[in-house]
Amino acid sequence: MGWETVIGLEVHTELSTNTKIFCGCEISFGAPPNTCVCPSCTGMPGALPKLNKMVVEYAMRVGLALNCTIERNNRFDRKSYFYPDLPNAYQITQLYAPICTNGHLDIEVGGTTKRIGIRQIHMEEDAGKLVHDSSVGGTLVDYNRCGVPLLEIVTNPDFSNASEAVAFLEKLREILLFLEVSDCRMEQGSMRADVNVSVRKEGEPLGVRAEMKNLNSFKAITRAIEYESARHIQVLENGGALVQETRRWDDDKGASFSMRSKENAQDYRYFPDPDLLPVNISEEWLESVRSSLPELASHKRERYIETFGLSEYESSILTSHRNIAALFEAIASNSSQPVESAHLVSGEIMRLMNNTATPPDDLAVDAEKMSTLVGLVANGRINRKTFKDAIELVFTDDSIDPEKYIEDNKLLMDSSDDAVNTIVDAVLSENPDAVKDYNDGKSKAFGFLMGQVMRQLAGKGNPDLVRKALTNALDS
């Protein structure tokens, strides 16, 4: 019998609320040290935590999107340990009664769908940051990050390999972005995952697990899972025994190292935080959050396919990021040309983003100008080439007025039937041989005549109109 790997995830994500979870301090990344602090988040004697309701709402959004039970009566606990970045010497978190329980998320890997159980989601506060400063010959503490709200999403041990874990994290990230609750920037630490790995022979009970920390990218997660599961198998096959432990992943060395075993684990002395009342979620509150839940990518995909008739492929490009979907929807609604808008965003805009190495998070395109151009091309007022050029101009420089650019460069197509018909007539009378060839069934002649007319229209011709006029003239 072969080995199978069993993996569970604990995902921490920083919420993007304006203020901290237990005080009114602003959250501002990169602010000078200790400028976003108050008595409460620096643990001054007598100062109290006061729960920020937006954090509860954000947690409810995530719980609803992950099909969880929203616990109508949840509460906070204290997790105690001494560390200089933790001013109260306890972290306020939820252990005994978390806000969301018992959910699931379906992922697609290799063409099959797998359901991953969500054990619980809880709210907690982040700790501060230690800054090692050689100029003072020591370590300084920056409390700005103390009290930044975090959600911890804990899955069941339902993954069998790294690609499933990564597929889950990618889908979770997409959901959190569409819910507008987090920036999910792994490289900045606003989304981080701890991975629990164990191995067992098929059909046997769960093996001894290792919790892997310090995983800062999907690639690191993949490598760590593969390394750790191979290590477990090797130890067991050599007749060794594993201990339950926490291990740190070193991505440079491509190896994991023991941090502490279960025997040496700290006792965090969890107990209900008496400074905070239980969080009671009323039916009305839950309903208002449920009804204002932003539309998720998977729903958008289905809607694009059903109502706009887009392909599955194009829909998935458009929903690959919240900003891309938002841009598409804005252009489509302004221009009333969903299909043309979809082609624009999934094609030209994606190409331009790629060329300019613009990450979707930084996508800032003037949707109104784009919709103007979509309207012009769809109504045959500009041709494809003009459209493409103007899109690129607006993409790279949003001060450009596309209508003025088209007017200044006289790119508006001459679409009056008379003008086209006059030129068509002239071209036909100048090229009797080609007309004869056409009438003899030589289709190449049509292309030649078409080219002649377009040349005379000096790039402003609408090919569809020209084709129609030419066909009419030849066949009459």
Next chain:
Amino acid sequence: MLEIGAQQLALEIEAGRISVVEATNAYLDHIEKNDRHYNTFLALDRERALKRASEVQEQIKAGVLASPLAGVPTALMDNISTKGMATTCASKMLGNYEPAFNASVVDKLEEAGMVILGKLNMDEFGVGSPGAFGPVRNPWDTSRSAGSGSTGAAAAVAFGGSPLSVGTDTTGSLRQSSAYCGVSCIKPTYGLVSRYGIVASASLDQAGAVGRSILDASCLLSIISGPDQKDGTCVASEPLELAQNFDGRLDGLVIGLATNCLPGKVSAEVKAAVLEAAKQLEEAGAVVEPFEMPYTDLAAAAGYVISAAEAGSGLSKYDGLKYGFRSKTATNLDELYRESRSEGFGYEVKESIILSTLLLSSEYYDRYFAKALQARTLVKDAVDNLLARFDIILSPVANTTATHLGETRTIEADAFTVAANLAGLPAVSLPCGFGEGNLPIGLQLMAKPFADQLIIKAANAYQMRTSYHTQRPEVSS
């Protein structure tokens, strides 16, 4: 001037017969002259108090103060944060700590034009007796204890060092100290007074008011109570309304007399005084019905476990890094924690931290803390049921009069008081007689959550018929 009560003093000040500076000076002089016998004040800042007194006088003249205690001096237990004024919790750990912010009750006192005389001695962080600055002595007998926890808050009012004080009550400390010192106090419903800026353990603790009469204390409570955005547990939607025109009648009121609390460990003189008080309340029109108070042992044990566990957790922030005491001998982080906490905390506080660590450890949590939470629910449900039968529950505050200084305190001392903390109920402590050695005896009235006004009415009816609360100890000088 030191003889008149707080509300009367406010009227004299309003009428211009006494100035705020005169009143403040009179109290400061009295403290400076006599407090050496009682050790109630830790910090006294004459200059600051007098400057404040003149400002308040100007505000009163300008007619911009609408408060019923404008210009009246008061004193605060030293676990209540005062901006720019040392707040030590009677611990070496916070010996040099000056808060950068006021507790919300301090803001409310200042808005009401009250003058803070100084900060009052207490047990170290409310749990370690005596504090780092020595014990408070009972003004009725300086060889006796002034209670537990909030000792300075009661003793200062008793010897006339302040007409009023604010202190906190976790398992009954403010009521017990008031009973031992012969003053009146009210521990309000949990959630009526903001806890923001008060250094205390948490789910049991409420700030209360002490005065010479229950009306003086209640008047102070009307000022410090009310909503506060900074404290999520402060659920009050408005301050306590100060009732006027109590007529001393209690017709129709049903009072439960806790009879099983009376025999056994309750001294004969305390029992007699409480039964006599029950008679007085009957004569005022109330119906007194005896009943058996359930779960008294459980309540005391639960209060002990919960308060110790919470206190230890709250004390973990004193790590020598941010403020307060820092050991000079430490050479690394672990030593800094260990040495600062070993040197900064007193013996009983350390004992309490060790106990908390044990109670909350994963090995013992279910055996002690989880059981204490269950017991708390049992007690709360039982008391809620009783208060469906009775408007008010009458009992002693403590089983004896003041004990000798240094005598070991047992958890039975909290047997009558702790239920109000476990269930978040309002309760008052009133002088109801004197025992051997002319030591005061206290009675307790307890009612439903937010029935603070009702017990004030009953307490006032009692004080209209008796004069125990008007008696003062002889101040030795």
